[in-house]
Amino acid sequence: MHHFFVTPNQVSGEEIYIEGSDVNHICNVLRMKKGEKLQISDGNNKKYICRIEDMTAEKVLLQIVEEKLGDTELPSKIYLFQGLPKSDKMEWIVQKAVELGAYEIIPVSTKRAVVKLDAKKAAKKWKGGTVLRRAVRSSQGAQ
Numbered sequence: 001m002h003h004f005f006v007t008p009n010q011v012s013g014e015e016i017y018i019e020g021s022d023v024n025h026i027c028n029v030l031r032m033k034k035g036e037k038l039q040i041s042d043g044n045n046k047k048y049i050c051r052i053e054d055m056t057a058e059k060v061l062l063q064i065v066e067e068k069l070g071d072t073e074l075p076s077k078i079y080l081f082q083g084l085p086k087s088d089k090m091e092w093i094v095q096k097a098v099e100l101g102a103y104e105i106i107p108v109s110t111k112r113a114v115v116k117l118d119a120k121k122a123a124k125k126w127k128g129g130t131v132l133r134r135a136v137r138s139s140q141g142a143q
Contacts, residue, residue, distance in 0.1 A: 001049075002030060003039045011042055011064075016050055018060040026052075026060050037065065045069060077103035084108070084115040 004022050018026065018040075026032050032052060040048040040062065046069060050062035080102045082093055090107070097105050109116070 001037060001039050002026075002032070003041065005041050005043065008042050008044050011048075014064050015053075016040055016048060016062040016064060018062065019058065023055075023058065023060050027055055027057075038062070074101045074103070079103060080105045081108050082106065083110045084113055086115055 004018060004026075006016055006018060010017055010019075026038075032038070032055075034052050034055065036052050038050055038052070040050050042048070046067060048062075048064050048068075049066040051065050052060060053063045054061040078101060080097050082090070082097075082105060084090065084107055085093065094105055
């Protein structure tokens with residue numbers, strides 16, 4: 001079952017709506033149809049099994065079939081202190097750490113590191129967390 005993430009304000013009563021890039025993913029990439037089921041996490045440790053009720057180019061409307069508390073957190077929190085690697089390796093490291101259940105990833109600039117990152121480059125590098133969202137989606141994490 002496919003898994004998507006919404007904010008708590010997208011959940012209203014017995015319905016959930018999805019907007020943004022996930023609409024394209026549901027409609028055009030996965031080619032899902034009305035009546036198909038998918039799993040939704042709202043970021044508040046709640047998971048929903050939903051059925052697609054309506055699809056437009058801007059929005060997918062879902063009917064909640066089942067609601068349950070998510071229990072995807074590990075019993076202990078894993079913190080990863082990661083030195084700044086060269087080139088684009090950090091995206092891969094973040095992706096794999098999230099898939100393996102890291103609670104928090106702390107980038108560390110070490111004394112002998114070749115890479116020096118300033119605030120301007122850091123903002124450009126993290127592209128709004130798309131790598132992180134993809135990693136969480138593939139690992140079935142709750143948040």
